[in-house]
Amino acid sequence: MREYAWLIAFIPFVSWLLIAFFGHRFKHGGDKIGIVALTISLVLATMVLVETANVAMQGEALGAHGPALAAAAAQAPEMKGESPDIGPTFDRSITWIKIGSIDITTGFQVDPLTAVMLFMVSLVSLMVHVFSQGYMHGDVRYTRFYATLSLFTAAMLTLLLADNYILFVISWEVMGLCSYLLIGHWFEKPGPMMASMKAFITTRIGDVGMLLGIFLTYWATGSFAFKDIAAATAAGKVAGPMLTAMAVLIFMGAVGKSAQFPLHVWLPDAMEGPTPVSALIHAATMVAAGVYLVARSYPIFHLTGEALAVVAYIGGFTALFAASIATLAQDIKKVLAYSTISQLGYMVMALGVGGYTAGVFHLLTHAFFKSLLFLGSGSVIHALHTQDMHEMGGLSKKMKVTTWTFIIGTLALAGVFPFAGFWSKDEILLAAFNSPFKLLFWVGILVAFMTAYYMTRAVTLTFFGKPRDHHKFEHAHESPSNMTVPLIILAVFATFSGLVNSPLTGNWFAKFVHFGAEHGETSLLVTGLATAAALLGILVGYAIYGWNVIDRKKAIRAAGPLYTALKNKWYIDEIYDATVVRAYMAFSAFTAWFDQHVIDLVVNVVGWAGYQMGLACGDFDLEVVDGAVNGVGAGVMAGGSRIRRVQTGYLQAYALALFGAVILGIIVYQVIGG
Amino acid sequence: MLSSLIFIPLAAALVIALFVPRDKVNVIKAISVTATVIPLVVVGLIWSKWDYATQAMQFVEQHSWIPSVGVEYFLGTDGISFSMLILTAIMSVLACIASFGIKHREKEFFALYLVLVTGMYGVFTALDFILFYIFWELVLVPMYFLIGIWGGPRREYAALKFFIYTLVGSVVMLVGILALYFQSGLGTFNMLDLTKAAYPLRFAWWAFLALYLGFAVKVPVFPFHTWLPDAHVEAPTPISVILAAVLLKMGTYGFLRVSMPILPEAMKTWAPFFATVGLINIVYGAFVALSQKDLKKLVAYSSISHMGFVMLGFAAATPQAITGAVYQMFSHGLISGMLFLLVGVVYDRTHTREIARLRGFYITMPVWATIMAFASFASLGLPGLSGFVAEFLVLVGSLNVYRTITIIAALGIVVVASFYLLMMRRILMGEPMEEWKKLPDASPREMVTLIPLILLIALFGILPSTLINIINPSVLSVVAKLGGS
Amino acid sequence: MSVQMGFFIALAAITLWSGYMVVAARLITHAAFYMALSFVSVAGIFILLNAEFLAAAQVLIYAGAVATIIIFAIMLSNVREIRSDADCPPGIIQRLSLNLRSERLGILPVVVGVIFGLAMAYVYLKAGWTTNAQPAFTNTTASIGQELFTTYAVPFEVASLLLLVAMVGAIILTIKEGK
Amino acid sequence: MIPLTFFLILAALLFGLGIAGALLRTNAIRMLMCIELMLNAVNLNLVAFSHYITPGVFRGQVLAIFVMVVAAAEAAVGLAIILELTRKRKVIDVDRTTLLKW
Secondary structure (H helix, E strand, O other), rough: HHHHHHHHHHHHHHHHHHHHHHHHOOOOOOHHHHHHHHHHHHHHHHHHHHHHHHHHHHHHHOOOOOOOHEEEEHHOOOOOOOOOOOOEEEEEEEEEEEEEEEEEEEEEEEEHHHHHHHHHHHHHHHHHHHHHHOOOOOOOHHHHHHHHHHHHHHHHHHHEEEHHHHHHHHHHHHHHHHHHHHHHHOOOOHHHHHHHHHHHHHHHHHHHHHHHHHHHHHHHHHOOOOHHHHHHHHHOOOHHHHHHHHHHHHHHHHHOOOOOOOOOOHHHHHHHOOOOHHHHHHHHHHHHHHHHHHHHHHHHHOOOHHHHHHHHHHHHHHHHHHHHHHHOOHHHHHHHHHHHHHHHHHHHHHHHOOOOHHHHHHHHHHHHHHHHHHHHHHHHHHOOOEEEHHOOOOOHHHHHHHHHHHHHHHHEEEEEEOOOOHHHHHHHHHHHHOOOOHHHHHHHHHHHHHHHHHHHHHHHHHHOOOOOHHHHHOOOOOOOHHHHHHHHHHHHHHHHHHHHHOHHOHHHHHHOOOOOOOOOOOOOHHHHHHHHHHHHHHHHHHHHOOOOOOHHHHHHHOOOOOHHHHHHHHHHEEEEEEEEHHHHHHHHHHHHHHHHHHHHHHHHHHHHHHHHHHHOOOOOOHHHHHHHHHHHHHHHHHOOOOOHOOOOOHHHHHHHHHHHHHHHHHHHHHHHHO | HHHHHHHHHHHHHHHHHHHHHOOOOOHHHHHHHHHHHHHHHHHHHHHHOOOOOOOOEEEEOOOOOOEEOOEEEEEOOOHHHHHHHHHHHHHHHHHHHHHOOOOOOHHHHHHHHHHHHHHHHHHHOEEEEEHHHHHHHHHHHHHHHHHHHOOOOOOOHHHHHHHHHHHHHHHHHHHHHHHHHHHOOOOOOOHHOOOOOOHHHHHHHHHHHHHHHHHHOOOOOOOOOOHHHHHHOOHHHHHHHHHHHHHHHHHHHHHHHHHHHOHHHHHHHHHHHHHHHHHHHHHHHHHHHHHOOEHHHHHHHHHHHHHHHHHHHHHOOHHHHHHHHHHHHHHHHHHHHHHHHHHHHHHHHHOEEEEEOOOOOOHHOHHHHHHHHHHHHHOOOOOOOOHHHHHHHHHHHHHHHOHHHHHHHHHHHHHHHHHHHHHHHHHOOOOOOOHHOOOOOOHHHHHHHHHHHHHHHHHHHHHOHHHHHHHHHHHHHHHHHOOOO | OOOOHHHHHHHHHHHHHHHHHHHHHHHHHHHHHHHHHHHHHHHHHHOOOOOOHHHHHHHHHHHHHHHHHHHHHHHHOOOOOOOOOOOOOOHHHHHHHHHEEEEEOOOOHHHHHHHHHHHHHHHHHHHHOOOOOOOOOOOOOHHHHHHHHHHOOOOOOOOHHHHHHHHHHHHHOOOOOOO | OOOOHHHHHHHHHHHHHHHHHHOOOEEHHHHHHHHHHHHHHHHHHHHHHHHHOOOOOHHHHHHHHHHHHHHHHHHHHHHHHHHHHHHHHHOEHHOOOOOOOO
């Protein structure tokens, strides 16, 4: 089965072509094509996952590292030459470019990490496809929406299947393009217009770093293929600052795509896109690709402590930073957006502190519950036509399914036993606890508390209490079944997907997806602290927004500048606008001015001088004296059409220049030629 | 084979000029299209017989011409020039079709256009310096008239600037060529033989400078670039297309065919300079483009930026970098040609190129706008399209040689992205303006010129080896001369 | 001083003087006649150089045909020359300065002309010429004819074509409009 | 026996005169005359070379004949242009006819 894995990505690609070129001929704008294609992909992905799991578990049964590796390890027990085991890998590649003896290959591979991600992406994408039928119903660019969604899914799946950085980068950027197109879906409005551009450029900054990192890796290891790079780094071919530079540069790509500080600014704005897009791209899959990148590049990262520290601290800081903004955001999608940033920071932090499995596991569970939350918010927005939580309230009476699934998502995100988030968050905190980064462990606990708090706040404001906007409330209604069914399915996954890495299943997931052998001892202290933080968060949140135990106006006044700073998202956007963007545009304006008024002026003045020389003192009064006087003034003003004045049209001036040149030639020849 | 590439358009030009009455416009157009399609077919035939293994010149034609000074009629093509021939063949047909929009003095236009095509084929096939120089100048003259007669409001200024600039450049180049001729003492203008002579380094440095000035003006390399925006803005659409797609490549082709193989030692001393000006082109061009208010100027400056990658690739002189540079020449030909075609489409309808006056074209002209977005993304180096392969190879190849410069150049990509996105935001997005609401979308004739380019850009982005296998042997021989690995 | 030398000096003097008058003569008609005179004296020099045929051709073509055309042109154009119609000032210096100054280019033309002549003369003097011994008298005209119709047959034909084209061109240019 | 250089210097001076005249005078007909002078100087050179350097071979003289042909053609066309000019623009001064100017 695994040799056909490329079909998983290829089928959505075909569906993109079909929808893009023929979609408008179909009754429903071609949405069914996409759904059918993704269903096939999901089935294939499930088969691939099952097969990979079977192979992996057989290997596990034979020996801790699989038969081949076990044999290799036996030969050279202390050798650095073997990369840590990542489970059974199936790889097929062909030559893409051949330059002399340099062979650049491309192909696909399936290993446990890929297999689980394939399953997750095709599942979430299918849910979003189905959900969008209801949410996007009647949209002017319905077909375009589905076409781009298909292309995005194809790119994301290709990214997961890629066995080398080139294919990875290609699909990475195509995803960026789709994200750009989907954020700008309603391009008539200024918001999406600006947001789409901001998203593309911001991520591109990170991408350039990533590209450079990949190029450095290429020069250091001589290959773009993951397995060759892993072999080369493990053999100790690269070391020291070079390795760190490679890792940090590659990490820049993740910073951009996964919206880590300081390149996080695009993700909240990306909420200008349709909500299903936010669910799929800006919560579950594309933004997680940054985390996937780090996981994929772990053979580079795990050898360099400095780079891992950078990863860990950036992740930790982002988690805390974004969570703090989420506590006061007023727009329901913005709350979820900042929550996404925060959770991505969590995952990045996990990878940084050495919790490979933990990071990937959280990536997986987060995809389920965050897409659930976004789709839930989409359902609410669909009903109310507003995103402002202060205009909501009391919706639990009218939207039962949405409410309950949303609450499940919230509990999962907050990390309450036994929902999915509990298990994955626990793993991350455990990894941090066992690592040298003790500070980050406490940051994690704090973030867990804040997460529970702001989600409780969102749920309370949206679904409970009294309706604050009665007009909107009157028109609210439960969404149609093609929107609620995906919610229910995702809720099931948000509830139970955590169990794959629980004692119930014998930590099956950790045995399946791992990087080398890493098994931290479970710690009741960690679990207890995390759960306590989550419960406390929920309690505080409900106390403030549900029971109204404190006067919020007074609290705001007491918080003062802190409140203002948080409300304004720590002024990051404003700071960027005032410094980077402004300097950038000013520099551009300067270069344009320079080009027109300095370089072109030189050109024109040279032409003008040539004209003066050609004429010598021809018509002394009119041209030279006047010309010199004007030349100083007019030359500075604007060179403009000065050059044309070489062409006086006076026949004799030309002839004079001609003969003068001949004489000059004679003299030069006589002097030099002797 | 190769002679037919040169003489068919030339013969057609003569036929149009001498035998076809000026009011038979359709006949003129039919002849022109035929005379550009036949070379395309010939190029296809050559491709089918192409020997991928050899580094030597293929399809050589060598006849004595002026034996007393050693001038020959010597044509031949290798991977580098053949890729340019493919580009010329494609773009000359498309630009010819695009020229159907020309509405006055068609006879002169098409005759001159075919002479221009002759010159382009000649430059890319000539292996004798004098022949090369003749074709080089032959391109210049029709270009002057094509800009000067059919151009925009400031056409005369632009045409003159273009003419004087490139003329001065090529005269200096001629000095360099003659210097090589006399210094080598071989009594031949044969480019291949001249590579075998040894030149003292001091002489080589100066000869290189002379050639550099000639080629750099054509590329154009900072600070000799200011003719380009003017010429582009004023030229009629098909001529802008040819100018951007093929003419700029003549300069870089000159470096690759003349400067680098004949004066490899001098090239080594010049390489850091190349890298620096390449970097300036990339970053400076992009920043200037960001502030342009005229759509065509923006595209022109983006050309300057992209040609910087070619220079950077030459400087690094690794197989990847030079392959990437040649690939960039090819890919930029397709992409910038396409962008100018697109700008021409909207200019024909609105008679303005001012970015501020255009808005909401996703809604008014959806097909055009989508293709415009495609071309912009291709130009900003979206992976999966041909521009990416080129930039990718150049950057990979250069990183280990000029580390700082390459890193800054890579940041230039962000600037390129930003000005294209800004342009798309302003022109394509937003509510459409009232005055343009009734505009018709791209016509079938325009689609005929655009669709092949879309397909080619995608093809060469996904399967670069189709072209790289052709380029590769010749690039390796250049690299070997430069002493690289 | 041989007789030949004497002839040469005389002819050279006439040539240069009439050449100067072509430039400086007040009336353009006079200039034309001076030009004819200059042509004739050059023909004389040709004879000194054993080129009788050329001398004859010179007289026929230049002094005859070209000079006549020019005089015709002067009469037909009938436009007054601006400069030379000015009153002739007294004093040779003033006259020279009037004659040798251009309105637009000042004295540069004269300077260029003089420098050019001197430079070329200098070049000629410096160059060492290897002259060959004169052969016995040959029939120049016959030999030229021989050359023209054998070795130079193609250029000769081309030249005749050129003349034809020039003739047609001249006719077309001067055809009156409206016919 | 007159030395070759005498002829050459005579030709050079005549040519110089021609240049000076062509540059000095704005009357088109007079310019034409001066150009004829220059051509004469060239012919003089050619014949002198022919006589002194390659005696018995008449290449120089043949070339001179061609020069004459060109001169005649030039005179014919040039004067035709001048006539047309005076007819159309009532001007014979080259200064007044700056068509070549932008």
